[in-house]
Amino acid sequence: MRPPIFAAFALLALLAVSVPVSAHHAPSAIFDMDHAFTMTGQCTSVDWVNPHIILHMDGKDAAGNVAKWTFESNPPAWFKKAGVSRQDVIKAVGQTVTVEGLRAKDGSSYGYFLKLTFADGSSVEWNSLLDQALGKKSE
Amino acid sequence: MKFSSLSAGIAAAVLFSAPLTTFAQQAGSAANSALAAQSPKPTPKTADGRPDLNGTWATAGGISAVFQSQKKEDGSISIKGGDQYYIFTSKRPTGAGARAYQPAAPSYKPEFLDKVKYLSDNESKTDLVFNCGKPGVPRIGPPRQIVQTKRDVIFLYEDMSGDGYRVIPIDGRPHRAGLDPSYNGDSIGHWEGNALVVEAVNFNEDTWFGENGYFHSDQMKVTERFTRDGDAILYQVTVEDPKVLTAPFVMAPKKLDATNEQLEESPRCSDQDGGRLLNNDHHVQR
Numbered sequence: 001m002r003p004p005i006f007a008a009f010a011l012l013a014l015l016a017v018s019v020p021v022s023a024h025h026a027p028s029a030i031f032d033m034d035h036a037f038t039m040t041g042q043c044t045s046v047d048w049v050n051p052h053i054i055l056h057m058d059g060k061d062a063a064g065n066v067a068k069w070t071f072e073s074n075p076p077a078w079f080k081k082a083g084v085s086r087q088d089v090i091k092a093v094g095q096t097v098t099v100e101g102l103r104a105k106d107g108s109s110y111g112y113f114l115k116l117t118f119a120d121g122s123s124v125e126w127n128s129l130l131d132q133a134l135g136k137k138s139e
Numbered sequence: 140m141k142f143s144s145l146s147a148g149i150a151a152a153v154l155f156s157a158p159l160t161t162f163a164q165q166a167g168s169a170a171n172s173a174l175a176a177q178s179p180k181p182t183p184k185t186a187d188g189r190p191d192l193n194g195t196w197a198t199a200g201g202i203s204a205v206f207q208s209q210k211k212e213d214g215s216i217s218i219k220g221g222d223q224y225y226i227f228t229s230k231r232p233t234g235a236g237a238r239a240y241q242p243a244a245p246s247y248k249p250e251f252l253d254k255v256k257y258l259s260d261n262e263s264k265t266d267l268v269f270n271c272g273k274p275g276v277p278r279i280g281p282p283r284q285i286v287q288t289k290r291d292v293i294f295l296y297e298d299m300s301g302d303g304y305r306v307i308p309i310d311g312r313p314h315r316a317g318l319d320p321s322y323n324g325d326s327i328g329h330w331e332g333n334a335l336v337v338e339a340v341n342f343n344e345d346t347w348f349g350e351n352g353y354f355h356s357d358q359m360k361v362t363e364r365f366t367r368d369g370d371a372i373l374y375q376v377t378v379e380d381p382k383v384l385t386a387p388f389v390m391a392p393k394k395l396d397a398t399n400e401q402l403e404e405s406p407r408c409s410d411q412d413g414g415r416l417l418n419n420d421h422h423v424q425r
Contacts, residue, residue, distance in 0.1 A: 030415045050271070050299035050408040074221075075299070076406045082218045083208040106415045122214040126221070 031102040031112045039069055039099045039111070043092040051075050055092065055113060057099065071099055071113040073126075084124055095119040180369035182333070185287065190333050190367040192285045192292065195401060199371070199394040245353055245378065245388035258352030261419040265352070267345055271408035273300045275322040275346030276339050277361050281374045281395055284402055285365075292328055292335065299408040307337050314340060320357060322346060335365040348378050348388070356382035370397040 027033070041059035052072035059069035073079075076086065101113035115125035183191040207219040247255055258265045268274050282294035282305075294305040309328040318325050324339035339361045347353045348361070355378070364375040372395040378388040 029418065030412055047409070049406050052411060054409075054411055070411070072412060078221065082206050082221055083210065084216050084218065088216060104412070104415050105417055108415065110412065110415060120213075122211075124216045124218070126218045 027102070027112055030104055030106075032105050033102060035103065036100055036114070037103055037111070039071075039101075040096065041066070041069065043095055043097045046090045046093055048076050048086045048090065050077075053079065053089065055089075055099070055116070057097065059099075059109070061109070067109055069099075069109045069111065071101055071111045073113050082126075088124060089116065092116060092118060100125075182367050182369055185289075187289060189287075189330055190335070191287065192335060192365055192367055192372065193287045195284045195398050196281065196372060196395040197283070197398040197400060198281060199396050244351070245349070246385045247383055248385055251383050254354065255352045258347075258354060260352075262350075262352065263413055263416050264419050266347065266350075268300070268347070269413060270410050271300050273303070273322040273346070274298060275342065275348075276305070276324050276326075277348055277363065277376045277378065277390065278346060278350075279303065279323075281372075281393060292337075295402060297402060297405050299405050301408075302402070302405050309335070320344075324359075324361065331364075333366055333368075337363045337365070339363075349390075354383070355380045358382045371395060 039057065039059040041057045043055060043057050045056045047054040047056075052074065053076060055071045055073075057069045057071065058066050061067035079085070079089070096119055098117040099111070099113045100115040100117075101111040104110040104112075115123055117123040185191045185193075205220045209217045209219070211217070263269050266272075268278070273279075279296055279298055283297045284295040286293040286295070290308065290310045292307045292309055294307065296303045296305075303323060305323050305326055307326045307328040309330070311329075312327060314325050314327055318341055320341050320343040322343060322345065325341040326337050326339040328335055328337040330336070340359070342355065342357065342359050342361075344355065344357055346355070348355050348359065359378060359380040362377045362379070364373070366373045366375075373392055374395055375392045376390040378384070378390065
């Protein structure tokens, strides 16, 4: 029978995360996890930065006027491990894109994107969380 | 990069039936046998007969093990998995999940417990790493690349605060006199059998040695052990700080696997959403 060190070591290996995550907060501390929303507009820039990649968009406010919106998602290293390259995302710049995501609770024009659909209809999405959020869509 | 699917490899179930302290007491000889059973390849040696730690390394079981992404013909990418990377619910984890999220704590002197709690509860304001600050040692974790000579071992890191390095003399030179305190401290190393033992002192007090408000004094000493067996290194860390702790804090060991993944410069760090937190800690909303 293997000594207990094997089992404990294997369990810990499951939790080891090689992406810098120290001090990072849970998205639920900022975003409304229960209501997904959709925003369409022209993507003006993408910042491929830590701790969150950032997508800037000319979206719309509640009255339908053009308004600056900012969306964040996970770190660059997370996307890389997930099989999504920087090129896969920054091609959005200059395109009219649709974002499905979660709103910031503080009411600002800020969100967390779970799905990004490009002008050609292709998309990048985080399926596991998107399914959960869409189940409680607000609009 | 074309692929049809990435296999998950390991289920991301969080099962914490084994108490964390058991293997902490089984360092040293148990480490060698533990690694040997998992990795039967011979351990490379340098010309002077020491284990060869040269190479690029990745912490075993990283998040790449738990993705199941799919790329479709139109170029769409559907990411599945990676969930355990975040606590993505509105509820605090309970049971096994809670124990995993809060592993065994260091034993602070009673007069410091309130401070630890305050720092942790207000982490978004008190933790410099939150705003892209340097994590220091040991919080930066194990090195991604090791360069080993007879005189020094050099550690290269990837970190979002700015990829750093440490130069560890291993030829008997003592700690440096007159050195200002720093984030990574002043390190020297020596061999104990097959293990490289690195001792670091002279830290500034800007850092935490762990996420949950684990502050330290200028008396902190960090001891890291690197034991190579085959294509793996067992990385063990002990934190001592007689000013604030009642006992050494033995951290959960990590297994490093040899990898072909070359170092990549970390993208710059720019915190955008800290100001949007509705409370000062960083956990799920209460």
